[in-house]
Amino acid sequence: MTAQVITVTSGKGGVGKTTAVANLATALATDGRKVVCIDGDIGLRNLDVIMGLENRIVYDLVDVIEGRCKLKQAMIRDKHYPDMYLIPAAQTRDKNAVSPSDMIRICNDLRPDADFIIIDSPAGIERGFRNAIAAADRVLVVTNPEVSAVRDADRVVGILEAEEKGTPSLILNRLNAALVKNNDMLSADDVLDLLGIHLIGIVPEDESVIIGSNRGAPVVTDAKSRAGQAFRNIAKRIQGQDVPFLNLEPQNRLWGAIQKLTGRK
Amino acid sequence: MGFFTRKKSAESAKERLQLVLVHDRTDLTPGQLEALKDELLTAISRYIEIDPDSVQIGLERDGRTQRLVADIPLRGAARHRAG
Numbered sequence: 001m002t003a004q005v006i007t008v009t010s011g012k013g014g015v016g017k018t019t020a021v022a023n024l025a026t027a028l029a030t031d032g033r034k035v036v037c038i039d040g041d042i043g044l045r046n047l048d049v050i051m052g053l054e055n056r057i058v059y060d061l062v063d064v065i066e067g068r069c070k071l072k073q074a075m076i077r078d079k080h081y082p083d084m085y086l087i088p089a090a091q092t093r094d095k096n097a098v099s100p101s102d103m104i105r106i107c108n109d110l111r112p113d114a115d116f117i118i119i120d121s122p123a124g125i126e127r128g129f130r131n132a133i134a135a136a137d138r139v140l141v142v143t144n145p146e147v148s149a150v151r152d153a154d155r156v157v158g159i160l161e162a163e164e165k166g167t168p169s170l171i172l173n174r175l176n177a178a179l180v181k182n183n184d185m186l187s188a189d190d191v192l193d194l195l196g197i198h199l200i201g202i203v204p205e206d207e208s209v210i211i212g213s214n215r216g217a218p219v220v221t222d223a224k225s226r227a228g229q230a231f232r233n234i235a236k237r238i239q240g241q242d243v244p245f246l247n248l249e250p251q252n253r254l255w256g257a258i259q260k261l262t263g264r265k
Numbered sequence: 266m267g268f269f270t271r272k273k274s275a276e277s278a279k280e281r282l283q284l285v286l287v288h289d290r291t292d293l294t295p296g297q298l299e300a301l302k303d304e305l306l307t308a309i310s311r312y313i314e315i316d317p318d319s320v321q322i323g324l325e326r327d328g329r330t331q332r333l334v335a336d337i338p339l340r341g342a343a344r345h346r347a348g
C-alpha cells in the first residue's frame with residue numbers, strides 16, 4: 001500500500017475546505033479505504049470538531065515534529081470508522097512550528113500504511129499553505145461561485161502551477177441552483193471557464209452541512225443529503241471511478257431536487 | 266434601478282472577474298498595460314505609418330494561458346485599398 005497524498009486548499013477562508021476534507025475522508029472510509037487526515041491549520045485547528053473528535057486529542061502534529069510523541073500516538077482513530085484517523089493541528093503554536101520538509105517526512109512515514117492521506121490546508125498563500133502542499137500528489141481547490149473566492153482560487157492555481165504541483169482539480173462548493181437559474185450566481189461553467197482547470201465535483205448549498213457539523217458527523221453519513229451525495233461522488237472520482245456530475249442531470253430534476261431540499265418554490 | 270433595466274448580477278461577476286484575473290495573472294495593472302500600448306505604438310510608428318485610432322491591443326485568456334493580442338492596421342495599406 002502506498003497512500004496518495006491529497007491536499008485540499010482554497011486561498012480564501014470559509015469556502016468549505018475543512019468540511020470537504022471531513023466528508024471526503026468519511027466517504028473514502030465508507031468505501032473501505034484506509035484514510036489519514038492531517039489538519040494543517042496550526043493555531044486555528046477545526047478538523048477535529050468537524051469530525052467530532054475534539055475530546056480525544058492527546059498529541060498533535062507539532063508534538064510529532066518536535067519528538068514529544070510517536071507518529072502513531074498522534075493519530076486519533078475515528079469513532080465510527082476504524083480505518084480513518086486524524087492527526088490534529090497544534091492549537092497553541094503557529095505555522096512556523098512546521099516546515100515543508102516536516103510534512104514530506106510525516107507523509108512518507110504514513111504512506112505505507114494508508115490508501116489516502118488528506119491534508120486540510122489553512123487559508124492564505126503563506127507558510128501554512130506551503131507546508132500543506134509540500135507533500136501533495138494531488139491538490140483539490142475548493143471555491144464558491146462568488147467573486148472573491150474565485151479570484152483567490154485563481155491565485156492558488158497560479159502558485160501551484162509555478163511550484164510545478166500540476167494543475168489542481170476544482171470542487172465548486174455551495175452552488176445555489178435557484179440563484180444560478182435566475183442568473184444571480186456564477187454557474188459551474190462560468191467558474192470553470194474563468195479558472196481553466198478540471199472539475200472534480202459540484203456541491204449544492206445544503207443546510208444539512210451545518211446540521212452535520214453541529215453534530216460532528218460529516219454530511220456524507222446522511223443518505224438523503226444532496227451535498228452528501230456530491231461528496232460521495234467526489235470520493236468515487238478520487239478512486240478513479242467515472243461518476244456523472246450533478247449538473248449534467250436534466251435541469252428540471254436538479255432544480256426540483258434543490259428547491260424541495262431548501263423548501264423554496 | 267428598474268426591474269427590466271437591471272443587468273443580471275452573474276454577468277457582472279463574470280465580466281469583472283475576467284478582467285481582474287488577467288491582471289492578477291500577468292501582474293500588470295491597467296495603467297501599466299496602457300503604458301505598454303503607448304510604447305509599443307511609438308516604436309512601431311518609427312518604422313511604419315499606423316492608424317492610432319483603430320489600434321486594438323489587449324490581454325486575452327485561453328484556458329490558463331494569457332496572450333497579448335494586437336491588431337494594428339497600417340495607414341498605407343488602407344489608402345492603397347481605397348485608391
